[in-house]
Amino acid sequence: MSLIVNGKQVHGPADPRVSLLDHLREDLHLTGTKKGCNQGACGACTVLVDGERILSCLALAVQYDGRAITTIEGLAGGDALHPLQAAFVEHDGFQCGYCTPGQICSAIGMASELERGVPSHVSADLAADAQWTREEIQERMSGNLCRCGAHNGIVDAIRATFATEASA
Amino acid sequence: MTPFDYARPIDAADALRRGAIAGTAYLGGGTNLVDLMRETVARPERLVDVSGLPAAIEETEDGGLLIAAAVRNTALAEHRIVRARYPLLSRAILAGASAQIRNMATVGGNLLQRTRCTYFYDTEGSRCNKRQPGSGCDAREGFNRIHAVLGGSDACVATHPSDMCVALAALDATVHVDGPAGPRTIPFADFHRLPGDRPDRDTNLELGDLVTAVALPPLPAGTRSTYRKVRDRASYAFALVSVATTLELEGDRIKQVRIAFGGVAHKPWRAMRAEAALLDRPATHQAFLDAAAAEFVDARPLRDNAFKPALASRTLAAVLEELAMGDAA
Known part of the structure; x- marks a missing residue:
C-alpha cells in the first residue's frame, strides 16, 4: 500500500496496527503532527485527508491506501507561511504551540465544511447558509483543545483568514 | 493492540464471506473500535474494513430514505433531505463527537459503538460484566453519574453513548442486516438490547451479521x-x-x-x-x-x-x- 503525503508518494506501514499518526511521526519523521491523548479526545493529531479533517490517532494507516494526506508540513510554501499560520502569529493563537498544528489543519478543514454549507450544533436554521460568527467557529473547533487557553486568539486568527467582508 | 489480519473486501458479498469467521470484526471509521483495540478491550484476530463499501443516501418509493451503512456521519447530517425532513437526525448527529470524528465515523459504526462506562475501559483495575462476562460490575457501587436509571440489571448499568441512535429510535427506523442467515430487517427498537444477564451483547446481531443500511419511514407532513x-x-x-x-x-x-x-x-x-x-x-x-x-x-x-x-x-x-x-x- 502507499499514501500520498504532502504531495509525495510514500510507502504505508507493514503492520496494520500502525496508526496514521504513528506512521507520519515514527516512519516518515513528520513530527509536526502531535500525539496528545492518542484516544480521540484532544484533536492535536488532526490532519487533512483529501481535504477533510480527521484524527490520525484513531486512523489505521492501512485504511488510507492511495489517499492524499496533508500535514502541517505541507501547508507552508518554503519559508512563506500559510496565511492561517501567519494569522496565528499575528493574533496570539498559541502559547506552547503543541496543539497548533492540529488547530491549523482542523481550521482549514472547517473552512471548507462551512463554505459548502455543513450546519453545526449551534446553527439556528439547518436550511440557511452558516455564518462566520464566533459562536459557529467555537462550536466547529471544539474538537481541538488548547490547554494554554489561546482559544480566543485562535478564533480571531480563523476569522481574520477566512471570514469574507460580507459575513465578518 | 494485539496482532490482527486486515482485509478490504471488494463488495458486500466478499465482506460477508470474510466476516463469517469467528474472531472477525467489521471496521467502519475506526473511531471507537481502534480505541477499544488499543486499550485491549477488543481483540479481534481479523478486521474486515467495510468503510469503503458504497455510501449512498437514496429516497425510497414510500417517501422515506435508505441510508447505506458506510455513509459518514457528516454526510448524513449535511444531506439536504435530512436537514429538511428529519431535522432531529441532523441535530442529533451534529450534537455528537467532534467534526473530525463525524468525518470518519460511519452510520453502521455509530449503531455499534460501545458504552463509555469507565469501568468497561479499565482493563487493568476494574471488574466489568460487559467486557469480561461474570467478573462483576464496579460501576453499580462506584462512580456512576453517567450510568443508567432505566432498564439496568444487577449485571450492568451502562448507557449507550450514541446521539444519532436516539433520533433513529424516535423515527421508527429499520436496520437492514445481511449475514450467514441471509438478509433481514430489524426494527430499531429491537436492534439494541437491555443488559439482563448478558451485558456483553449490546445488540441482537449474530456472528457474521453486517449492518448494510438504515431505512427511515416518511414523517407525516406538518410533523x-x-x-x-x-x-x-x-x-x-x-x-x-x-x-x-x-x-x-x-x-x-x-x-x-x-x-x-x-x-x-x-x-x-x-x-x-x-x-x-x-x-x-x-x-x-x-x-x-x-x-x-x-x-x-x-x-x-x-x-x-x-x-x-x-x-x-x-x-x-x-x-x-x-x-x-x-x-x-
Missing part, C-alpha cells in the same frame, strides 16, 4: 421534530440526558408524538408510556411533565445519577413546548 442534548460542557461531550422527539398537532391537541431518551439506559430509550399519556391530549406544559413522570416512575437511580429523571423530564417538557409553539431550533 415538527428536534433533538436536545444536555451535557457537562457546551460541546464535545457525551450526553447526561438527551431527548429526540417528533410532534404532530391537530389544533391544540396532540395527534402523534414520538419520544426517545438518550443517556438513561443501555439502549436508546423509546418512551412508549410518555407517548401514550400524551396522545390526543392538549399540548400543555403540565401534560408534558405528567407524561415524563409516567415514563420515569420505574426509574432506579444509583448513588450519583439521581438527577437524571428530573433533568430528562424537564428537558422533554421544554422541547415539546418549543415544538408546540413552533419555535424549536
Whole structure:
C-alpha cells in the first residue's frame, strides 16, 4: 500500500496496527503532527485527508491506501507561511504551540465544511447558509483543545483568514 | 493492540464471506473500535474494513430514505433531505463527537459503538460484566453519574453513548442486516438490547451479521421534530440526558408524538408510556411533565445519577413546548 503525503508518494506501514499518526511521526519523521491523548479526545493529531479533517490517532494507516494526506508540513510554501499560520502569529493563537498544528489543519478543514454549507450544533436554521460568527467557529473547533487557553486568539486568527467582508 | 489480519473486501458479498469467521470484526471509521483495540478491550484476530463499501443516501418509493451503512456521519447530517425532513437526525448527529470524528465515523459504526462506562475501559483495575462476562460490575457501587436509571440489571448499568441512535429510535427506523442467515430487517427498537444477564451483547446481531443500511419511514407532513442534548460542557461531550422527539398537532391537541431518551439506559430509550399519556391530549406544559413522570416512575437511580429523571423530564417538557409553539431550533 502507499499514501500520498504532502504531495509525495510514500510507502504505508507493514503492520496494520500502525496508526496514521504513528506512521507520519515514527516512519516518515513528520513530527509536526502531535500525539496528545492518542484516544480521540484532544484533536492535536488532526490532519487533512483529501481535504477533510480527521484524527490520525484513531486512523489505521492501512485504511488510507492511495489517499492524499496533508500535514502541517505541507501547508507552508518554503519559508512563506500559510496565511492561517501567519494569522496565528499575528493574533496570539498559541502559547506552547503543541496543539497548533492540529488547530491549523482542523481550521482549514472547517473552512471548507462551512463554505459548502455543513450546519453545526449551534446553527439556528439547518436550511440557511452558516455564518462566520464566533459562536459557529467555537462550536466547529471544539474538537481541538488548547490547554494554554489561546482559544480566543485562535478564533480571531480563523476569522481574520477566512471570514469574507460580507459575513465578518 | 494485539496482532490482527486486515482485509478490504471488494463488495458486500466478499465482506460477508470474510466476516463469517469467528474472531472477525467489521471496521467502519475506526473511531471507537481502534480505541477499544488499543486499550485491549477488543481483540479481534481479523478486521474486515467495510468503510469503503458504497455510501449512498437514496429516497425510497414510500417517501422515506435508505441510508447505506458506510455513509459518514457528516454526510448524513449535511444531506439536504435530512436537514429538511428529519431535522432531529441532523441535530442529533451534529450534537455528537467532534467534526473530525463525524468525518470518519460511519452510520453502521455509530449503531455499534460501545458504552463509555469507565469501568468497561479499565482493563487493568476494574471488574466489568460487559467486557469480561461474570467478573462483576464496579460501576453499580462506584462512580456512576453517567450510568443508567432505566432498564439496568444487577449485571450492568451502562448507557449507550450514541446521539444519532436516539433520533433513529424516535423515527421508527429499520436496520437492514445481511449475514450467514441471509438478509433481514430489524426494527430499531429491537436492534439494541437491555443488559439482563448478558451485558456483553449490546445488540441482537449474530456472528457474521453486517449492518448494510438504515431505512427511515416518511414523517407525516406538518410533523415538527428536534433533538436536545444536555451535557457537562457546551460541546464535545457525551450526553447526561438527551431527548429526540417528533410532534404532530391537530389544533391544540396532540395527534402523534414520538419520544426517545438518550443517556438513561443501555439502549436508546423509546418512551412508549410518555407517548401514550400524551396522545390526543392538549399540548400543555403540565401534560408534558405528567407524561415524563409516567415514563420515569420505574426509574432506579444509583448513588450519583439521581438527577437524571428530573433533568430528562424537564428537558422533554421544554422541547415539546418549543415544538408546540413552533419555535424549536
